[in-house]
Amino acid sequence: MKTITRRDFLGKGAMLAGGAYPAMLALGMLRAAPAHAFDLAGSGNGKHVIILGGGLTGMTSAYELAKLGYKCTILEARQRAGGRCWSIRNGATNIEAGQPGQTGETTQKASFDAGLYFNAGPSRIPHNHELSLHYCKELGIPIQVYNNVNEGAYYFAEGNGPLSNKKIRVREIHNDIRGYMSELLAKSIDHSALDTGLTKEDTEKVIEYLMAEGGLDPDKLYKASARRGYTEYPGAGDKPGKIADAYKLADIINSGLMDPDFYNVAEYTYELQMTMFQAVGGMDQIAIALEKKVAPMLKMGAEVTQITNLPEGVKITYKDASGMHELQGDLCICTLPLPVLSNINQNFSGEVSRAIDYISYMQTGKIGMQFKRRFWEEDEHLYGGITHTNNDLTQIFYPSNDYLSKKGTLIGYYNFNEKAARIGDLSFADREKFALEKGRLIHPQYDKEFESAFSISWHKTKYNLGGWAVYTNDTRKNQYPVLLKPEKQVYFAGEHLTYLNAWMAGAFESARSVVTAIHARVTDQRVTYPATGATNK
Amino acid sequence: MKTITRRDFLGKGAMLAGGAYPAMLALGMLRAAPAHAFDLAGSGNGKHVIILGGGLTGMTSAYELAKLGYKCTILEARQRAGGRCWSIRNGATNIEAGQPGQTGETTQKASFDAGLYFNAGPSRIPHNHELSLHYCKELGIPIQVYNNVNEGAYYFAEGNGPLSNKKIRVREIHNDIRGYMSELLAKSIDHSALDTGLTKEDTEKVIEYLMAEGGLDPDKLYKASARRGYTEYPGAGDKPGKIADAYKLADIINSGLMDPDFYNVAEYTYELQMTMFQAVGGMDQIAIALEKKVAPMLKMGAEVTQITNLPEGVKITYKDASGMHELQGDLCICTLPLPVLSNINQNFSGEVSRAIDYISYMQTGKIGMQFKRRFWEEDEHLYGGITHTNNDLTQIFYPSNDYLSKKGTLIGYYNFNEKAARIGDLSFADREKFALEKGRLIHPQYDKEFESAFSISWHKTKYNLGGWAVYTNDTRKNQYPVLLKPEKQVYFAGEHLTYLNAWMAGAFESARSVVTAIHARVTDQRVTYPATGATNK
Incomplete structure (x- = not known):
């Protein structure tokens, strides 16, 4: 049997697209399992890739492309990178759409003690998400157990039956x-x-x-x-x-x-079974470490307003504090959440535009609450884990870090769908009031120990407009494959273009997948898109 | 209703003995729940308490008695304190009885890299063991999750049926x-x-x-x-x-x-449900922190040979490197494991001597193994938790700390009863060989990555002669109560005198219980022993 070399493989028209990375892996083209370094051959020779969105997908793509010799520019609308991978600390601000009937935006600012935070976005890393753990290791971020299972937390059924309003372990x-x-x-x-x-x-x-x-x-x-x-x-x-x-x-x-x-x-x-992890010191440590790697490529405060495929290359129009700008590149990776992308001008095909409009996103919200003391530990020997309720709180998450320390933050609610819609429609003050009113049914200590809160409604948050992509059988079958192939020079990437929706691993897998596809194109391989059978040339 | 004051209570012949601490708690005599500081009134006025054994019970008793104004002397046979609360690090030595048919002792010395260790004794703290967590907090020992539940670990059925010899998650x-x-x-x-x-x-x-x-x-x-x-x-x-x-x-x-x-x-x-903890840096950090508190009271290398109740006070005979010594005190707390105490001369009643002889102890052993790399994490994304087998390994424990780091130690077997007896009867080299042979069926990486091992057979270990007390219904009913009351000036204490056998919490609860009983006697309260109805005067 003839040995297939790496160059043979890259030269012989293998199937390379969204699925290229696993295929290359199967053929031993990469050094090892996905948990190890990404190791593609050949150079990007300075081709310029413009990356829309400085979340985990965008920054990881830039980080990996830069290793391969590409020039990258990341356009990030906010003054911070990381996207949903965000730990709320003192001074953090978030812009949301106003309450129903109001026009305009409303801004909230966090007031927490130094060292206290909560993870507004992803807070858990499954042990079987190899790429998430791989990047923690590669970037030198220590991890600790996220204690997702705690038999000492509570079930609380409000106003329902003989066991109602009881704190039941x-x-x-x-x-x-x-x-x-x-x-x-x-x-x-x-x-x-x-x-x-x-x-x-x-x-x-x-x-x-x-x-x-x-x-x-x-x-x-x-x-x-x-x-x-x-x-x-x-x-x-x-x-x-x-x-x-x-x-x-x-x-x-x-x-x-x-x-x-x-x-x-x-x-x-599968994803929520123990062992689970979190980054020590806040999940944003992952975003911060990536940001350090891609800092020279990152333009903050750059809000994309138009994406234009040119006969060759791509032109991105964006505005920042100094006005409107145009930037041309060879290729583009668009990681913008679809509800955001849906409002941006572009010259995509009707099929692509429809897919962007049709795929729906989760309505979801969280509130982080700081308390003077960890009464859940001190009074109730409750360390980490989740209390479940039947009311709009849905759940309370206790911190899986800094056990036995003095103060602490817990997540006072983490809800979804219509519950998140109802609570998201409240003012920031009313969300806090709601969290306190329902929370004190379980923890009467709230009254004495509460200090401050910060809530986020992801579907109302500017530049997100949703928690994560939620596919129906229909959109997975009809819209999803459309976005797996590039629209001329524009590649779509993010957790929404994976089967790992809502997980950081989706961002990392998508980044590797899109980098593999771009690199195959630039190093002149024929690429076949599995979903349609079309090729890039 | 007349308010009962603390002095009224202490002066009015309440039931104070092994159960005194909870009783005082119930009456609000202590500042708060057991998870809080121990707070007895009155002074020990320099009464001299001799404590036999520098394990957790002995050191905690001395620590608490010293706060109350007692003079304490702890006699510890080994050159280290902590007893079973012991993390094996480079240079650690252990003395065991020789192999069957051999006379004499055999000594093993650990050869691990700096920073690597395994917990030879207790390795887990249940979240509902308040005193264990209390002392971690009081002594300033950080804790981290012990990941007792890991759905990614294995079941391995050797040589049994259609799924035999398969690594099954x-x-x-x-x-x-x-x-x-x-x-x-x-x-x-x-x-x-x-x-x-x-x-x-x-x-x-x-x-x-x-x-x-x-x-x-x-x-x-x-x-x-x-x-x-x-x-x-x-x-x-x-x-x-x-x-x-x-x-x-x-x-x-x-x-x-x-x-x-x-x-x-x-x-x-109950005790093994998540959330579970361990001390950061090794469970011996608890022993080390206690040792710092009681260092001036601690005589190392002092092996007790005789315990003599005097008409008033008590006389302890012990030998150390310089020869035989006698020490007199007012009272004595004997924390020696019963199989050890059974071989020491004393002038106890026949009933007490019989109880000491009859209560049995667990046969149990562990082997800690150092590997060049954490292949269980790198190759198998297995982080913490326990693999179960049907062979004499019984279980493999993966470390719940320093995830993603380079080298690591795992516990290659942790067995009990006849399995522990069989493996304990092997030489140190043969135990290692056994752990490697059976372990490589599950982890073939053993062959390439193994560096060194250290095994302990607790029932063969000098000054222990058993893992922990194991009661039958009969010994719990007939022998246990005998040791709950003092034998004249000698009080018995340790995990074996609790319903928390094998747990560190047993040591802490027993220490508080015996300190309470001694303090009630010294501050001249009448003490009634619930088991027999007898009083101390």
């Missing part, structure tokens, strides 16, 4: 449900009421398993166990501890604690 | 079993084969829950989902990812993956 509900479900299934198998499709011996093993899994008693009944917690803790001497009673299954159901608001499945989701 | 088995069990129960309920004791409406909610919990398809069948992982990862462009197939339930059962070796219940156990 997650461990209580998890173990009660596990116990009751195991009991029901063991009973069903025991009474030969169910054809398991298993041998008698295997069925007996399933029953033994269920007894352990559910913590059942020798009669195969669930009665509560130490797993769900104590009313008196075990201790020294004559303190064996006193196990708390289980909740009744009917009460759990009738308070909605088996409803979607409280499903465990978030913790089972 | 925990997520695959967890989600497959969850799926099949949910499918079986949904089917059973659907066919009205089971009386759930619930209304029809509630039963429908249970079925909806099971569909979400198990990741079932619309026909309520489990077919695999993204939760269990991919054969091709989702990425940018045309990479939706390819979901891996589920294992067959019969195959899972027949490879023993529903047997006790692989039960999930460890993660459900």
Whole structure:
């Protein structure tokens, strides 16, 4: 079998486009797995690539293109880079659209103590997102565990059923449900009421398993166990501890604690399974480290107003504090969120324009709240993790860093869809009031300990207009492939052009994918776009 | 109602003994919950308390007694304090009994790179162990998450059934079993084969829950989902990812993956639920910080040979490098592990001597292994957590610290009972050989990356002779209470005199309990021992 060399491969018309990077990887063209350095052959020979948007995708693209010998210019509308990868610290400002019925914009400024922050955008790195961890390593950013699973956090069902308005530890509900479900299934198998499709011996093993899994008693009944917690803790001497009673299954159901608001499945989701990570000192450390790498290429305060494909090359019109400017380059990478791009003049095809307009984005919001002391740790031994509610708060995130320190910030709500729309439509002051009113039902300490808050509604935020791309089966099938191929000299990139929507890994994967496609074109490879079968020449 | 003052309480014959601390707490005698500073009234007036054993219980007792005005002397047989709270670093030595059939002792010395270590004893702090976290805070020891739950670690069934000798991610088995069990129960309920004791409406909610919990398809069948992982990862462009197939339930059962070796219940156990912690830089930081507090009271290399109750006071005979010595004090706290105490001369009652002899201890061992690189992270994106096996390794613990750094140590086995007995009976070299042979079945990188190892067999270790106290119903009922009351001037303390066996919290709770009892006696309160109804005067 003839050995295929790197140059053979690059010279022989392989499929290179959005999918080129994995294909090259499969053929051993890259040094190693995606978790390792990006290693393409050949030079960009100073070709000028204009990159729209200084978020993670834009900066990573510039960083990798520069390594390959390209000239890059990044146009970033804001006075900061990083996009959604943003930790709110003292003095941070955000511009949002005004309240419904109001015209104009409204600006909020954060007032937190030095060293305190919250991650307004991505706050978690899944352990299986290799590129996110790769760039942390390559850029020298230390990581720490993000404690996504905490059995000591709460479920709180407001105004619903016999367990309403009670702070119930997650461990209580998890173990009660596990116990009751195991009991029901063991009973069903025991009474030969169910054809398991298993041998008698295997069925007996399933029953033994269920007894352990559910913590059942020798009669195969669930009665509560130490797993769900104590009313008196075990201790020294004559303190064996006193196990708390289980909740009744009917009460759990009738308070909605088996409803979607409280499903465990978030913790089972591939991306949300432990181990999860965060950057030490705030997720913005990733953006800041990238910014240092691309600083000479980065134009801040440069708001793109028009994208024009020329017969050769591309012309970008933008405005900054000094007025309107035009910039010409060989190629363009457009990482702008689609709802933003939708309002920018361009000479794209109708098909591309439609795709930009049709793909929808998540409505989502968060509020970061600073407290005088970490009462959730000190009073409630609750360290990290998430409290779930059935009200518009949806969830409260406790910080996974600086445990046992004095002050702290928590995320007082993190909501989606219509809940985020309702809260996003409130004024900044009313969002804070809402977070305090609902939060104090769970943590009455809010009253005494609260210091300040900063909220963000991503779908109302200037230059974002959405949390992340949300595909329907229809838009994934019909609009998504349209944006995977370049529109003449303009390549689209970002988490919205991946199957990793909402994740930083989407930004990194997209950046590598678009850099691979551009580099194949510049080094004169024929590129076939899988979605359509079209080629670049 | 008359207000009870602290002095009234201390003066009026309340029940004060092992259980005194919680009782005082309940009456508001202490400033706050156990997670806060220990705050007893009155002075020890220089009474001399001799403390046998410089582990966590002994040092914490001295630390708290000294705050109350006692004079303390801690006798520690080793040249280091901390007892089982010990992180193995370069140069650490341990003395164990020789191999079976050999007489004499055998000493091992650790050879690790600077900055690398493993926790030979306790490695985890449960979030609900308030005193452990309290002392970390009081002593200024930073903590970080111990990642006890990692869905990316492995299950490895050696030589058993159709899935034998396969590295199976925990997520695959967890989600497959969850799926099949949910499918079986949904089917059973659907066919009205089971009386759930619930209304029809509630039963429908249970079925909806099971569909979400198990990741079932619309026909309520489990077919695999993204939760269990991919054969091709989702990425940018045309990479939706390819979901891996589920294992067959019969195959899972027949490879023993529903047997006790692989039960999930460890993660459900009250003490092992997330959130868990460890001390940053090694668990020995707790011992080191305590040692600094009690350094002037600590006599190292002082091996106790005799404990003698005098008509008043107590006399301790010990030997050190300079010979035999006698030390007299007013009271004594004996924290020596019972298998060690069992071999020391004393003039205790027959009942006390019997209790010391009868209570059994865990056989347990660990091996720490240093590798040139963190292949488990770099090659397998496995960060922290535990791999479970059905062989004598039992488990492999990956480090929950210094993620993404170059070298690392993992715990190559951590076993118990007969497995620990078998491996403990091997020479140090043969234990290493065993860990390498079995470990490379899971991680073939062992061959290339291994550098050095250090093993400990706690039941063979001089001055320990066991991992921790293991009570049967019988010894808990008949022997345990005997040691809760002082034998004249001698008080017994340690994790073995709590319901928190094996945990550092047991040491701290026991220390507070014994300090409370001693202080009540010295400040002239009548003490009643709950176990027997006897009083101290």
